[in-house]
Amino acid sequence: MTLPEAAGLGLAFIARLITGAQGHWHGSTPKAEQRIYFANHQSHFDWVLIWAALPHDLRAATRPIAARDYWTKTPFKHWLTREVFNAVYVARQRGSDGAAADEDPLEPLMEALRHGDSLVIFPEGTRGNAADPAPFKSGLYALAQAFPEVPLVPAWIDNVQRVMPKGEVVPVPILCTVVFGPPIALAPAEERRAFLDRARSAVIALRDVA
């Protein structure tokens, strides 16, 4: 076992110890196929929680998205995201941090999907603390258009905002669940806004299942 693997197992263990990280599958099964998971976003902990809730075999092929400027700043952050989580780095703004001015911010995601990797994305774009998730940004639509054959699996993360509220650094042990729902797909000729709203309600619908 390599050090990143051990670190990954250790992190998953800690996440489970603190939150339980129970994964509930309603309408989809944990299966080793290429997928795009999309979920509500309330805490820095969200990614770790989804990752720990996935079965061990699926973790290696499921990658998070990380902001390049923040997550490559220190050697440790870079190592953690690159070696342990195998993150896909994106530039937050066009033309910033060395990325070419004309590069599409979604290009690294498309690249990862072409390789056959699964992705976890938070289409709200930023962490929210309202009861309902914010309107989804259009990245999910672009990915669904470019890869119509990849199932889009919605996920609802419950309770995580209580584990680590904004501004705190130590998590409180509180049980959280991740509910994975039935996959959705882009309908032919479906409009961008309509699709994004449908995706958002697919996530919200899972709240009542949890």
Added chain:
Amino acid sequence: MADLRALSVSQQVGLLFVVLFGLLGIVTIVAFGKSLRDLTAEQTALRERFARELRALWTAAVVFWIAWVSGPIGSTLLFGFVSFLTLRELVSLTHTRRADHRSLLLAFFVVLPLQYVLVGMRLINAFTVFIPVYVFFAIPVISALANDPFRFLERTAKIQWGVTVTVYGLSHAPALLLLDLPRYRERGAFLVFFLVFVVVAAQVGEEIASRRLRRRPVARAISRSFSWPAFGVGVGVAALVGLLLDWITPFAPLASIAMGAIAGAAGMLGQFVMQALKRDAGVRSATGALSVTGAVGLLDRLAPLCFAAPVFFHAVRGYFGI
């Protein structure tokens, strides 16, 4: 009996576990044999519930065995971990606010370990006052420092209560293991066994009685099954089991009956209180379908012990005047 007395203490305790695991093994094999027959849907549901309870019993038995084998440090660590899981579940079920964050951190990462360290070091006096006196004082201070007056009393009360039940209450189980009684050294395992057995017997007795008697529940909004006659049967069963187990205890027979009744009653009432808490939190059924995040059923199973252990512990100390 004379042969039994000739054995050393650890051999006697070992024998106790052999008998316990043997009984569980027989029940499991019989249950497995019965499960091979064709069943109606209702029977299958019943069978599944039974299988779940049996698994819980196995887990509990193994936990107690490990606690005994691993000595004072091991048992303290083990019960500390169980306490952690139980407190985690309780906190998940209650509504806390952002300002409670620091108090909760205190509860989980300072109070809980310290309480079990005190137990492990056999500092009986320190561990009986640590939470009711010092933590009772510290939690509201930390909460007040968080600068949020909204429902202040309610929030601090919840945390204090949760810590008292899941940490303070449960820590009395390993404390019993480590209690040094006159002429009863190193036999704490028998006391824990007595406590658990009596509490479980009371629960089973009450459950069966409430089904057979079908009396009016005392508090329908909280529990459909809890009635005074069933409670009385439970206490009676606990007292009887206490008498039957008299030979493993340091008590006189009459005292065994009383101890059994006290522990059994405390356990049933504790269970009843926990049902009220779960109703408040919106959990529909005690076991079975999960309706909120956080309900994993550990709290249900440990609640009787959490409530009965301190009462039993102090009854024992009172009996010996120590």
